[in-house]
Amino acid sequence: MKLKTLAGLIGIVTLINLLTRFMGFIREIIIGTQFGTSSMADNVVLAYTIPNFLYLVLGGAITTSFISIYNKIDSDLNKEQFKKVILTYSSIIVLVITIILLVFNNKTISIMFPGVVGEKKEILETLFFITTPSTFFLVLSMWFSGVLNIHGKYIGASLSTFINNLVFILFVLLAYPILGVYSYGWGALLSALIMFLLLFIELKKGGFLPFSLSLHYSNKSDLIRMSKILIPILLGGATLQFYFITQRFFASYLTEGYIAAINYATKLVQLPQTILMTSVTTIIYPLLAKKAANKEFSEIGKIFKKGDHLLVLYLIPLSIFVYFFSNDIVSFIFEYGSFDKNSTDVTSAMLKIFVIGMHAHAANMYITRFYYALEKAIYPVVIGLLSVFGLNIFISYYFLDSMGADAVAWGTTISAYFQYFTLLIIGKYKLNLDIRLGTTNFHYLLIIISQCLIMFIARPSIKFNISLLNLFLGGILFLITYLPTLHFLGYSIKLPKRKGKVNAS
Known part of the structure; x- marks a missing residue:
């Protein structure tokens, strides 16, 4: 691939990823608009905490470790067998986890969010039960995206996540008048399913997905190597997500609304x-x-x-x-x-x-x-x-x-x-x-x-009733004070004429 083509591809994928993040942020704004910092807002946040955790942590670890080993396998036949086996084991593991979460719905909530009780807990149990099946589709979608990436299909993988957030938002806006807070659960499930299907179709169309499942792989050393890589990636990649879990665990003991505010x-x-x-x-x-x-x-x-x-x-x-x-x-x-x-x-x-x-x-x-x-x-x-x-x-x-x-x-x-x-x-x-x-x-x-x-x-003098005006004036103050400070200390911020990169030295 030519350098210009690669640079352009990275630019497109980065733009799609940024738009995806923005759409995810819009989702939080909608939750705030509809529920503010109430117990309902808390329930929505808690309902997709575990599915999202497994998607990012387990899905990310499986995908990263798979790619690492897959790229080191010489034989195309072994690569296809390896792909088939990882799909099989991943599907079984995630399906078992999903079923356990569904069966032990009440117990899971009691352990993870012990401060949630009474009517609030009853609503959360229903919302969590609706949301939980999305775990299966989310984790496998992460792996599907990884398979597309190793075959150079970056745009399709990135677009699927964007569509996932878009479908979620549109469904909630349309279904909320009918389903109320439970529209968030059904929206999470539907958007995850659509992302899964889009990636599945993309993989099948390109011939990148095996047509059958298998529990047997001839070179077991590859599976052992992947396990050794997977565990540290799983634990290392979970650090930030563990912060979110502990935040919500302790905040569940506080007055309603703090989970949402956090x-x-x-x-x-x-x-x-x-x-x-x-x-x-x-x-x-x-x-x-x-x-x-x-x-x-x-x-x-x-x-x-x-x-x-x-x-x-x-x-x-x-x-x-x-x-x-x-x-x-x-x-x-x-x-x-x-x-x-x-x-x-x-x-x-x-x-x-x-x-x-x-x-x-x-x-x-x-x-x-x-x-x-x-x-x-x-x-x-x-x-x-x-x-x-x-x-x-x-x-x-x-x-x-x-x-x-x-x-x-x-x-x-x-x-x-x-x-x-x-x-x-x-x-x-x-x-x-x-x-x-x-x-x-x-x-x-x-x-x-x-x-x-x-x-x-300066902050006390920038106290108008319009937040946007305060931010605008504060932003100007920030620029006219920070840039000279950098210059005084010997640093410079240059904007090259032809490239859009900012260079600070």
């Missing part, structure tokens, strides 16, 4: 870091893998330093802006219909805490890629699990009674930074990453202090 806040924090990390995952990781294969370790160190530098320059100042204008951001995006002023206040309070950790979450995703590329996956897996199930749970549990929902938010934020700095220190010795303290770190401190002072002093 969900809205985390979605706002995720949006910019997801957009940024999509490009990083698409472009940097393949480059890292190539450098690692060629043992160009000094180049890997330079790539890390440059990327880490850019994450600080872009995300930390953005975090400061979001912190000071959190109320206006939430009001402008969500405050419609049932999402009233009280919902805005509750959500913006959560957003202020979560956004402090925005850089840490993005940086964790970034540095983890270096561990994977250099085949040191055990470190991010262990540190991630310690952060989520150690420090995060300790803070949430110990301070829940005294701090309420703030304890849940701080648990996520503090443990994310613990995870980042621990990976950074280990990376210095195990990956030879350059994390020396010096002028650059002093510059970062100056940027943080100066932007916080500017926003703290």
